[in-house]
Amino acid sequence: MFAVTNRSYIAVLLHLFSWLLFAFVLLFHQPLSWNIHVPFEFWVKQSCVLLMLIIVFYMNSQLFVPRLLLKNKILIYVLVILVIAVLAGPLIKMVDNALNLPGLMDRAFSEIGIQRPPKRSGRIDVFLLMMTLFMVGISTSVTLIRKWQADQQGREALEKEKIASELSFLKAQINPHFFFNTLNNIYALTHVDIEKSRKALHKLSRMMRYLLYETQTGSTPISKEISFIVDYIELMKLRLNGLTTVVFEEPVLKYDPPIAPMLFLPYIENAFKYGVSTTEPSVIAIVIELKGNELSMTIKNRVFNNYAETADGYGGIGLSNTKRRLELLYPGRHNFSAYETAGPAEFIVHLNLVLDDTELHSSR
Template identity: 30%
Template sequence: MQFISYQRIDIDNSWILFVKDVFSLLTIFYVTAYIIIPRWFIPGKFVLCILWLLFIYAWWSFLSYFAALLTLKYLTPDVRLSSYLEIILSQGIFGAFRLSSISDYLLDFIFLVALPLTVKIVQAFMSVRNSKMKLELKNSALELNNVQLELAFLKYQINPHFLLNTLYSIYVLVSDHDERGGESMMRLSSIMVYLLHESNQPRIEISREFQLLKDYVELEKLRYSETVQINLNLVAEDENSMIVPLIFFPFVENAFKHGPRLSSSAGWISVDIKVTDDKVYMHVANAYRELSKPENYIGGLGIENVKKRLELHYPHNHNLEIKSQEGVFSVNLVVILHSETEP
């Protein structure tokens, strides 16, 4: 369009004005499209955008002035083009900012840049809108996934055999009028209250998690008595530190579920958890003997679920290591608490 309009003025000598417009438009468009719009316009830095408009208007007007000067000096334009160029030169290098001529300059400038920049601005807004929609869809999918994980976790967060064996052990204690029967019943009640009512919170105090583990271990001691050596060491500099519920429990339950029953020698279980400087260090180990799994065996659901929960709540801020060697099954977990992200 610019080329045709200049050709109507002078077919042989107006090419320099066309080159001027192409060069100015290229520089203005690409800098504006890929730097100014994403960094200033979209974030709403409109004062900087206005200053940029003044700059590119001045840039284009200076190029127009020098193009007119070069055309008259080195080419032989016809009378119509010469008169047009002389008007530009007579207004001076700052003619685009004079009140008497600013309207003519503005119209030419708007005609040059309005269409390509408008298209790019609309495209940028559409891109931002699409990005926001994708982010919202991703967050929605993440929330749905979290709910599904929570529901799945509730199904596998405690071994049913533990409940049956514990209830039987409590029944024996109560029948023998053992004082531990009432205490054990309170511990079991505390565990069930936690699992049913408290574990659905986004985060919970470390002290409450520790109490769950203490109650669970004490109840397991009823089953194994002195036959299994059990070591439980829970230390927290700040017991009010918050953590996602039921991160430790599946590993401890897994140690009792597989350790004493499958160990080839005297069974033992060791649970060490330390919380310091917003970091959690957990080490769970137990005696272990590898046995062949029956056909169609389904297991490890609780551990896999914890892995997903860690990825969901502590992405890139946790380290989980599970080993099974030389008759010892061990789990080491490090979690950075303050980096938690809630979906």
């Protein structure tokens, strides 16, 4: 609230300063250079002119532009402005006559031996007409610029809100997907080894604590994400037989930049889902590297015949959502590829992220 009040205060001061500058340059500077005793009534008249221009400025800004021009009532708007500009002269002339200003000004000039040329009656005050139209032009321009800025900010706010909502929805889909898959694995493990199932539940509780409390800000240090991946891999190892070998190469972290959480897990989860066999040997290789501002992940795993169709399609709610998150969070700063090699069938996933300067500097 303080910030809004402070901005309003600055806006009022800016308007006040602009009007004072305008009044001095166009209304008061020239009379002061005449080197005569200007009657007080003249300053009253100039103040009335200034007041009229101020009224025209804000009526146009707050009333005519929003209710006529912005609603495509252009002809009515133009007619209203022309009527105001034409009526400005007679109104000021009434002020002149009420103050007896022509006679007072003639007397002031005659005191220094100068006779002013007489003004023709009924003649339109071109200067006042142009000044009125000038005020209308400035007022219209300022109002349209402010309207454009407000619309632009509104569009940006809506876009950010849309993206934030979509990211929250995608993340909410990924986490339950992972959670239920893992619970199914632990349930199967309880029939084989109670002790291993207890260790698995302990790791799962630690992982869920990370998901609930460490990822709510939209970013997490890469070190915590790596620890989460290590826990997940260890959890998956509990259900593997001796035919599957898991190799995980962690990055050497000289600094700890923040990244979007849960970006790597769906691809790792996919490797354990489709790269494990109960009858054939297999290797799951996971490599994560951080070099400069580039973060990369490479996953290689066997593709067995009974899973080949699903793996080729690369389906699954977690994978599709992760690719959508990449488009939203790292637009133009990520590269993703997934393909299958020929015999023996091996599926390779590669993801490369380019971290921006803000992410790097915040970690150093």
